[in-house]
Amino acid sequence: MTASVTPARPRALTFGNVWISLALIAVMAVYPLLFGKSMNFGVSTLIFAGLAMSWNLLGGWAGQTSLGHAALLGIGAYTMTILATPERVPAFLGGPLAPWWGALIGMALAALLALVWGSLTFRLRGSYFTLSTIAVALVIRLVAINSDWTGGSEGLFMPELPRFLGLDLFDRQAEYWLAFAFVILTLIITHAVRRSRLGYALQAVREDEDGARALGIDPTRMKVIAFVISAVLTALGGSLYAIYLQAFEPHTLLELPISVQIALMAIIGGRGSIQGPAIGAILLAVFGEVFRTVFANANLLIYGVLILAVTLYAPDGITGLFTRGGRKLGTAR
Amino acid sequence: MTRTVSRSLLSLAAALSLASSASAQGTLKIGAVTSLSGRFATFGQMQQAGFRVAIEELNAKGGVNGQKLELLLEDDASDTNKALTAAEKLVNQKVPVVIGAYASGITKPLSQYMSRAKVPLIVATAVDETITKPGNAYTFRVNNQSSVYTRSLIDQLRKLAGLKTAVVLTSNDAFGKSVMTDVTKLLPAAGYTLLGKDTYDQGLTDFRPILNRYKAQNPDVVIFASYEQDAVALTKQVKEVGLNPRVMAGIATGFALPDFLKGSADAGENFLVTMVWNQDVRYPGAQNLYTRLKKALGGEEPSQHAAQSYAAMLAAADAVRRAGSADPEKVRAALTTTNLSTAFGPVTFRTYGGYQNQNSVVGLITQVQKGKFVTVFPASASRGKIILRR
């Protein structure tokens, strides 16, 4: 039964389509040159592109649709800001922490929350998990509104921050390149997951949990790992967003529409491809801006029609349209 | 699919790119950001009416420095990110000053951005204390901070004899929180004991349990500060559960809306409502402004937000006139020395009591008498006397 010559072994373990990522990075690098004056639009679009990519590690790869990522975004934002504010930082830390330490601690807290939240709720199938994410995020929102150490419903103001590697954190150009690095980080991690044991285990779990368990894969553990990575990156995005806004409150940062926006960007962009979420975020930001100026009052109406159209006619999202053979990432069956 | 994507990228480029600079084209452009769609659309449209009436009035008198005024109004769709993008677009169009936004949650990040962009921002409606306390050099506020409402109410309550107990229910947003902090701090000093204090979350519509508790406590005074859309439901349920204190008070937002009178009908009778402007207030030109605002709203009753936005536009134009140029830095300097009297009342930006560039607005107290808001306090602006409910 031995074949005469060993056939060429096409590699499965590739980093996935790297060319699209490079093109995306090129576009993001060129933006400041063309639209140097429109940095607000640039920074917020990149931050949300990174958030959509982070969301997709759980939503696309593990097939667990979360509508509670605003809470993880909030943990990143609140932790960094509280630890950087002299009056709010806990006494035992002896003085405000630099934003990068604050961000790291925020990421750790988000990881801890994802660990507990995930291991409790991943026993639940599909829509039950989504509903639990809505509830957990709303409880976190209520805590933020009603407690003083989070600034209550008045929220927080960003104190003066030390320079990061010589960059003034409040300069839009610096913020742009930080957000740019954030998107690249999420791209690199997604490519790495694509090539790793975790990536294949997640795809196996998403396709057929029992089939995966027969191959030695613990579905809940894999989903929790995906959730932790997703949470850590989302918290990092939250810290960046806090620096960009410089003032935020529960009613703007922790609401359900923010979680829905992050999820929609990834789904409309295409959960199947590695770069889909980032592309979706950028396109939706562009359409949002065009609709805002062109259609004024009706812009949210057009946004709704766009979402419905994509669901009906582009099941794999916008990127799915281009890569006809694109891998179909449905939710966990 | 790719064709439509590239076409919309082009129209984005047009939208984001530099329109000609503000002053070159013969009209003086004033920027404004408000919520014409989304959750706060009601108030965005009120602001739009106020801006338009002011622009018409100013252009009728020959505009500013020989140039007609043009309003560049951007809709932020009640979304923080869109507000920041809109403001940046206005800054790129070299507007000398920007007015907006409606809600405090959007205005705070906006004021931080505008101070970084070194272009003055005039706030017309957002009441959050922190906007001008500490605030920054580039943020000016025409409308009052939320504590003005509460302090003027408590000053009035202090004068009413024989009232000893009170309860307070507020929304759990920043506005509600600041009312709650002021009430719990100042009411005891005014000789009242606070029997109960509650906050409620957005979307709640059933207040009966709390009102039942208040009814059992039988307070002399009941104070409410609500989300915009809850004022009527709250008032109706007060009548329904039979809560009948000697004084009922509603603080601004939902209660100060003209719809409150229509919506609550006789349930709202002799409610005290705090606001900063009312059509019957004895400020020069107030009635005339009311009719013009009503016309601009197509017959809808204008709220105080329309009058506030009107005054903000006048202050912006006045500053540009005195600065003699559209340079944001000069306009900012001119704003600090503003001393204007308008149909909304006097406008001066002073730094006092921890606030910076804050217009000190007189808090009015009106009472719903026979289905109309009648100004009862302060005496200088009042048209009628307070009637106690029992």
Place this chain on the structure above:
Amino acid sequence: MDSAQLTAFTQTLAQGLLTGGLYALIGTGLSLIFGVMKVINFAHGDFLAIGMFITLALFRAFHLDPYLSLLVAAPVGFALGYAIQRFVLARLGDRLSEASMLATLGLGLIISNTLLLTFGAQPQNINVPYAIQTVQLGGVQLSIPLIVAGLGTLASIGGLNYLLYRTELGRAIRATAQNPLGAELQGVKTTNIQAIVFGLGVAFAAIAGVLLMPLLYAFPTVGENYTTKAFIVTVLGGLGNLPGAVVGGLVLGGIESLGAFYISNNYRDAYGLVAFLLVLLLKPEGLFGKTVKRV
């Protein structure tokens, strides 16, 4: 003193149960749709808003009493739901349960913004004399619209039960819920049944809208909060379990009302949310649901 406390308790509980009745009505609609088609309708609250605005429009135009506009709102709601399922959601084919979340989110945005463009943004409300009248029931003071809402809920849920368990259509619906393929083999046109069920679900939301109109303002995004409440109610009762949704609604109404009265109103929504989470984690099939296969 304790008799006063007793009446306060019964009054708060009664009002809580009546409000809970409305939660149940909305939750039943959502649960019915999920039970038969495994679809979570994220636009459910917006359909409620449609019910409110129909009532408002009829009141403004013909001065029609809100409760009479039930005769218009319910059929319009049903027709709308039927059309949406038949011509929009059905096109999702077997991806229905996966893609329904996204599709209904889009639908919700379309509905709330169409209402914004047609009716404007300001909160509107209708004044009917009985809006604030109350009736004394054994020392407990209850508002008439709230009682009518409770009766409306009983009537609707009773009607639904009659339909499901006493009629041919009802058997077809239950068959489609349990085993769509099996039902298809028995000659049940499941696409038709699914459209009817979605229509019924939307009609229930519209009815709740009509019953709420005398009590509240109507504004385009009023639906948002009711969608979350409907989620909580259906999960408490067990997704797809109709009697469960009714009890879930009453339980939620009671918890919120008593919690606000005795503890504090600050965390009012939290009581419902925590109960929701506990049930999800400990008994996902809901307090009364049939067992759900757990991993």
Place this chain on the structure above:
Amino acid sequence: MTLPSLTPLTSEPVHAPSGPPLLEASGITVRFGGVTAVKNISLAVRPGEILGLIGPNGAGKTTLFNALTGFVRASEGRVTFDGRDITHAQPQVRAKMGMARTFQVERPFEDLSVLENVLVAAFLKHRGRAAENHAYDVLERVGLADRAAQPASQLNLARRRRLELAKALALEPRVLFLDESIAGLNPPGQQEMVALIRTLAQSGLGIVMVEHIMHVIMSLSDHVICMAFGELLAEGDPHDVAAHPDVIRAYLGDDHD
């Protein structure tokens, strides 16, 4: 690809099993509510031994199979593997210990390629490129190497069966559970599968097979268990069991029914 040479079906057992039993199950009973699907079945598998599990449809073979592989909870009885109690262990734990199974109804990961399907299993014990090479080796053993890049959804029945086997083998198990991996194949396909199973047993793998095709069971099994209505009917050497009157009646029914 050259057609594999046809190996004649010899009747003697493949390979004398050696060493202590690897997998031992004693008194396994499985009840679903009131129904007893499996009642008091015991068995043992030694390295290199092939254990045939036969019985008419509905005899409880697959339920027993699922109980041994952890997909169904055994109501009573005890299962040990390599001396350790795994009665209630999760399937993924058993897979890690060296138990692999195929499914009666193939369940490939539709959207992954053939190679990627096997790679998921290869990752149990290998990392990176080594895992890929291991997966390739297994594909070659089952004769699917040439279809490595093809999506699993495009394979025909025979190749899907081979993919199931390849995924199980990639776990490098010590005991292999085959759930009707030969039924439904055309004769050449059956020949190949039997030959493959034979070489696996010779390499020291313990195998538990559920199968309907009698001559396959007879030619491969060292030991046969026949079940009917959830209970043990007969056990022992394949030929004795085949001749056992109860077994015949269970399969062919009474001549005077």
